[in-house]
Amino acid sequence: MTVILEWLSGLCLLLGGGLCISGGVGLLRMPDFFSRVHASGVTETLAAPLLLSGLLLQMELSLDSVKVIMIMILVLATNPTATHAMAKATLHGGQRPLEFANGKDIGGDGSSKL
Amino acid sequence: MRYIRSSLFVAVVWLLLSGHYTPLILSFGAVSVLIVVWFMWRMERVDEKLEVLPMRPRMLYYLLWLMWQVVLSNIDLVRRIWDPDLPIRPTWQRLDTKVTSSLAKTLYANSITLTPGTLTTDVREDHFMVHSLSPDGIEDLRKGGMEEKIQRLGI
Amino acid sequence: MLTAAIVAILVTMFLALIRTFIGPTEYDRMLAANSFGTKTVLLIALGGHALSWNSFLDVALLYALVNFVGTIAVMRFFEYSNASEERDDPGTAA
Incomplete structure (x- = not known):
C-alpha cells in the first residue's frame, strides 16, 4: 500500500513539476500580455494542485493535510479572480489583445470601448 | 440563523x-x-445579502467535470507551448450568454477563466468578452456545453 | 521526487523572474510577479516538508492570501491611477 502511495505521489510531483516549467516557458514565449495570462494559468490551475496532492500523499494524515487541502482550494478559487482583475486592469490601461483571427473585427460592438 | 451557521x-x-x-x-x-x-x-450595510453556492451533489459533479475540462485544456495548451512553431491564434470576441442570475453568471465567468486557453475579460448584461488562445476555444464555448450544465444546476 | 519538484519550481521562478525584468509593460511584470507568488507558496509547502520544518503550512496559507490580496490591490491601483476619463463614469466607481 505504501509503495503504491509513494509511486502515486512521485508521479504527481513529476507531472506537476513538468507542468510548472511548461508554464514558465510559456510565460517567456508568448507574444503579448493576454496570451501570457493563459500560460501562467497552466501553472496555477493544474501544476499547483498536482504538486500539493503529491505532498498530501507523502504526509501522514493529520491536521496538516487539511491545511494542504485548504491551500489547494484557496489557489484554485482565487486564481480566476486575480486573472480577471489583471485582464480588466490591462484593458483599462489601453492595451488591446494581439489578433491573428481570420479577419474578424471584434472592436465594433462598443464593449471594447470601456 | 444565518449568523449561527456562519459562526459555526x-x-x-x-x-x-x-x-x-x-x-x-x-x-x-x-x-x-x-x-x-x-x-x-x-x-451587510454595504453589501447586499450574501449569496452562497449550494453544495448539492449536482454541484460537486459539476466541479469534478470542470476539473476534467481543466486537465484536458491544460494538455492542449502544454502541447501548444512546447511546439516550436507556437501554433496560437489569439482572438478576443463577444460571447452571448443565456444565464441570467448573478450567481450563475459568476460561476460561468469563473469557469471560463479557470480553464486555461480562455479568459473572461468583461462581464456585461447579456454577453461576456472572452479572450481565447485559438478560435476553437470560443467555438467550444458557443456550443454551450458548459452553459447548459450551469443552467441545469438551477441557481 | 520531492527534490525534483522543488528544482522544477525553482526553475519556473527563475523564468518568471526573467519575465518580470524584461517586461515590457507593467502588467506583464505584475502577471509574472503573481505567478512568482504562487510558486513561492508551492516552494514553502514542498520545501518545508522536505526540510521537516514546523508549521510551514500556516506560512504557505498566509502567503497565498497575501499574494491574492496584493495582486488585487496593485491592479486596482493600476486601473484607476492612469485613466482620467474613467473618473467621471459613475459605473466604474464601485
Missing part, C-alpha cells in the same frame, strides 16, 4: 487551523470568531 463554519475552520486546544487559546479563538461574525454583520 468559522469556528470549525479555526479549530482545524489551530491545533492547540488549551483553554486560553480556545478563548482567543472564540473572540476571533465573534469579531469575524461582527464584521460580516457590518458588511
Whole structure:
C-alpha cells in the first residue's frame, strides 16, 4: 500500500513539476500580455494542485493535510479572480489583445470601448 | 440563523487551523470568531445579502467535470507551448450568454477563466468578452456545453 | 521526487523572474510577479516538508492570501491611477 502511495505521489510531483516549467516557458514565449495570462494559468490551475496532492500523499494524515487541502482550494478559487482583475486592469490601461483571427473585427460592438 | 451557521463554519475552520486546544487559546479563538461574525454583520450595510453556492451533489459533479475540462485544456495548451512553431491564434470576441442570475453568471465567468486557453475579460448584461488562445476555444464555448450544465444546476 | 519538484519550481521562478525584468509593460511584470507568488507558496509547502520544518503550512496559507490580496490591490491601483476619463463614469466607481 505504501509503495503504491509513494509511486502515486512521485508521479504527481513529476507531472506537476513538468507542468510548472511548461508554464514558465510559456510565460517567456508568448507574444503579448493576454496570451501570457493563459500560460501562467497552466501553472496555477493544474501544476499547483498536482504538486500539493503529491505532498498530501507523502504526509501522514493529520491536521496538516487539511491545511494542504485548504491551500489547494484557496489557489484554485482565487486564481480566476486575480486573472480577471489583471485582464480588466490591462484593458483599462489601453492595451488591446494581439489578433491573428481570420479577419474578424471584434472592436465594433462598443464593449471594447470601456 | 444565518449568523449561527456562519459562526459555526468559522469556528470549525479555526479549530482545524489551530491545533492547540488549551483553554486560553480556545478563548482567543472564540473572540476571533465573534469579531469575524461582527464584521460580516457590518458588511451587510454595504453589501447586499450574501449569496452562497449550494453544495448539492449536482454541484460537486459539476466541479469534478470542470476539473476534467481543466486537465484536458491544460494538455492542449502544454502541447501548444512546447511546439516550436507556437501554433496560437489569439482572438478576443463577444460571447452571448443565456444565464441570467448573478450567481450563475459568476460561476460561468469563473469557469471560463479557470480553464486555461480562455479568459473572461468583461462581464456585461447579456454577453461576456472572452479572450481565447485559438478560435476553437470560443467555438467550444458557443456550443454551450458548459452553459447548459450551469443552467441545469438551477441557481 | 520531492527534490525534483522543488528544482522544477525553482526553475519556473527563475523564468518568471526573467519575465518580470524584461517586461515590457507593467502588467506583464505584475502577471509574472503573481505567478512568482504562487510558486513561492508551492516552494514553502514542498520545501518545508522536505526540510521537516514546523508549521510551514500556516506560512504557505498566509502567503497565498497575501499574494491574492496584493495582486488585487496593485491592479486596482493600476486601473484607476492612469485613466482620467474613467473618473467621471459613475459605473466604474464601485
